[in-house]
Structures are given as C-alpha cells and as structure tokens.
Amino acid sequence: MNDSRGTPGQGLSETELVRSRQRARARVMALLLGGFVVLVFAISIVKMQLAHGG
Amino acid sequence: MSAANANPALPADWRDFLALTKPRVMTLVVFTGLCGMLAAPVHIHPVLGFTAILCIALGAGAAGALNQWYEADLDAKMKRTQGRPLPAGRMDRQSALHFGVGLAVFSLVLMYVAINLIATVILAVSILFYVFVYTIWLKRRTPQNIVIGGAAGAFPPLIGWAAATGDVATLPLLLFALIFLWTPPHFWALALFVKTDYANAGVPMLPVVSGERTTRIQIGLYTLPMIAAAAAPWPLGLTGLAYGLTAAVMSGIFLAMAIQVATRRSEPDDRMIPEKRLFKFSILYLFVLFGALVIDRWLE
Numbered sequence: 564m565n566d567s568r569g570t571p572g573q574g575l576s577e578t579e580l581v582r583s584r585q586r587a588r589a590r591v592m593a594l595l596l597g598g599f600v601v602l603v604f605a606i607s608i609v610k611m612q613l614a615h616g617g
Numbered sequence: 618m619s620a621a622n623a624n625p626a627l628p629a630d631w632r633d634f635l636a637l638t639k640p641r642v643m644t645l646v647v648f649t650g651l652c653g654m655l656a657a658p659v660h661i662h663p664v665l666g667f668t669a670i671l672c673i674a675l676g677a678g679a680a681g682a683l684n685q686w687y688e689a690d691l692d693a694k695m696k697r698t699q700g701r702p703l704p705a706g707r708m709d710r711q712s713a714l715h716f717g718v719g720l721a722v723f724s725l726v727l728m729y730v731a732i733n734l735i736a737t738v739i740l741a742v743s744i745l746f747y748v749f750v751y752t753i754w755l756k757r758r759t760p761q762n763i764v765i766g767g768a769a770g771a772f773p774p775l776i777g778w779a780a781a782t783g784d785v786a787t788l789p790l791l792l793f794a795l796i797f798l799w800t801p802p803h804f805w806a807l808a809l810f811v812k813t814d815y816a817n818a819g820v821p822m823l824p825v826v827s828g829e830r831t832t833r834i835q836i837g838l839y840t841l842p843m844i845a846a847a848a849a850p851w852p853l854g855l856t857g858l859a860y861g862l863t864a865a866v867m868s869g870i871f872l873a874m875a876i877q878v879a880t881r882r883s884e885p886d887d888r889m890i891p892e893k894r895l896f897k898f899s900i901l902y903l904f905v906l907f908g909a910l911v912i913d914r915w916l917e
Contacts, residue, residue: 580627581627584627584629584630587631588628588630591631602668602671606664606665606730609664609665
C-alpha cells in the first residue's frame with residue numbers, strides 16, 4: 564500500500580512526523596467541520612420549508 | 618499499511634480513525650438502511666434522507682470503533698485483524714474510546730435534531746446492542762454470539778424506514794428478520810474457513826466449540842427460516858412481483874449453496890471453496906434483495 568504517513572526511518576525526524584500528522588488531522592477536521600456547517604444550514608432551510616408547507 | 622508505523626508517541630493518523638469505523642462493514646449497513654428508507658411509502662426530503670443515512674453510517678462507525686477498542690487484545694491474536702490500528706500499535710486505546718463515544722453521541726444528537734425520536738431510539742439501541750450485548754457480553758462467552766449479536770446489524774432498514782415514516786411497520790420488521798436470520802449462515806461460513814484464527818484467539822465460534830459437522834448443519838437449518846423471511850413480503854402483499862421473483866431465484870441459489878456446505882465434510886488441506894463461495898454469495902444476496910425491494914417500489 565502506498566502510505567504517505569511516513570516513519571522516522573524514512574528521512575523524517577520524529578518532530579516533523581508529529582507535525583505532519585497534526586497538520587493532516589487538522590485539515591481533515593476543518594473539512595469535516597465545513598461539511599457539518601453546510602449540512603446544518605441545509606437542514607435548517609429544509610425544516611423551515613417543511614414547517615411552512617413547502 | 619503495516620505495523621512499521623507503530624510508535625505510541627506519535628499521534629494516530631486520520632486514516633487510522635477511519636479504519637476504526639470498519640468502512641467495509643459500513644457499506645452493507647448504509648445500503649440496507651438506504652433501502653429501508655427508499656422502500657418506505659413516504660417520501661423523505663433528500664437532505665433529511667442524506668442526514669439520516671449519514672447518522673446510520675456514523676452510528677455504525679462508532680459501534681465499530683468501540684468494538685475495536687474493547688477487542689484490541691483479541692484482534693492482536695488473529696491474522697485477519699492484527700493489522701488494525703490498535704493491535705498494530707498505531708493508536709492508543711483511549712483515543713479509540715473517545716472517538717467511538719464521541720461519534721456515537723454525535724450521530725444520535727444529529728439524528729434526533731434532524732430526523733425524529735423513533736429513528737434515534739432504534740439507532741441508540743443498535744449501537745448499545747452491538748457494543749454491550751455482542752462485543753462485551755456474548756462474543757467471548759458463547760457460540761451463540763453471532764446469532765443474538767446479529768440483531769445489531771439488522772437494525773439499519775428499520776432505522777431507514779423510521780426516518781422516513783416516523784413509525785415501524787411489518788415490512789421493515791421482516792427486513793430485520795431477514796438480516797437477523799442471514800447472519801448465522803453468513804458468519805459460520807466465514808468461521809469454517811478461518812476456524813484456526815478464532816481458535817487461537819479463544820473466540821468460542823461454533824466450529825471451534827461444537828465442531829465442523831454441527832456448524833454445517835446449523836448453516837443449513839438457519840437458511841430455511843431466512844428464506845421464509847426473504848420471501849414473506851411478497852405473499853403478504855407488501856411487495857410486488859419484481860421483488861418476489863428476485864427473492865425466489867436468489868434464495869434458491871442460496872439454499873443450493875447452503876445444502877452443499879451442510880452436507881460435505883472437509884478433507885485435510887481442504888481449500889474450503891464451497892464455504893468461501895457461500896460467504897461471498899451471502900453478501901451479494903443481501904445487496905440484490907434489498908436492491909430489488911427498492912426497484913420494486915419504484916415500479917409500483
């Protein structure tokens with residue numbers, strides 16, 4: 564499997580590896596939160612439409 | 618991926634969190650949940666439908682994560698599971714526990730806020746059943762583990778239906794029965810060809826405790842009520858001809874394969890081809906039956 568996670572033995576220092584994992588996790592978290600905001604917005608619109616018989 | 622990344626000081630990779638949710642198992646859960654929703658006689662707004670399916674997926678993922686949290690020691694003993702994030706040492710147990718509980722709570726809150734109380738309650742029961750009844754109570758104690766525990770995987774069509782209608786009816790209950798009765802032949806076919814793995818880990822699967830002969834007979838016996846549950850919606854007038862014919866053909870093939878497995882005896886160095894074939898076909902069986910159910914509804 565092509566794994567971009569890296570290990571200290573692959574030329575990355577442990578600190579660099581920790582930082583790269585933290586960055587990757589932060590990016591995924593940001594995407595998920597962005598998606599959640601869009602979903603909550605869409606749910607709110609739909610609920611308002613349904614409440615007004617739309 | 619390999620255990621080469623194992624380093625307890627490193628934060629777990631996001632892909633390891635994804636692996637905790639057992640994405641492959643989730644596929645069937647999401648599919649049956651979606652079909653339960655689409656088979657309902659009530660139209661659900663696509664955004665709410667998507668949200669309900671997302672909640673089912675997240676709930677299943679949470680149950681999978683909590684299962685892996687509890688079974689890390691067991692997973693380390695089995696070839697099939699020793700590459701998972703916890704036994705491979707790529708994640709600490711506490712992170713898995715927090716992730717699983719967080720995801721479970723999130724899926725339930727979202728389901729309640731966006732959909733309805735009944736769907737939320739059934740989702741909560743399915744998560745709790747999988748974690749407490751199957752994983753913690755039954756799995757290490759009895760060869761009936763997957764018979765009773767199979768109920769956990771049978772809830773998604775009920776949840777999908779309840780999300781659309783706010784109610785539970787005969788058809789989703791039959792779909793629940795179908796998955797519940799499908800689970801033993803499906804898992805015992807798998808257990809027949811990974812018996813050594815289960816025995817090494819000390820999991821009392823039926824082939825390990827009662828032997829191969831009993832397991833084969835039980836596969837045959839459970840197939841009969843499963844077929845009855847699969848066929849029942851048609852004569853009861855809950856589905857049309859498209860589903861009825863599909864169920865008849867697919868169940869006939871399933872029965873033929875189950876009889877072959879039930880009546881044979883493995884030789885030394887047996888490649889267990891009929892068992893592997895039955896295991897693979899059982900997955901296709903559920904996908905096709907649930908797909909037919911939706912197509913049948915559209916044809917009406």
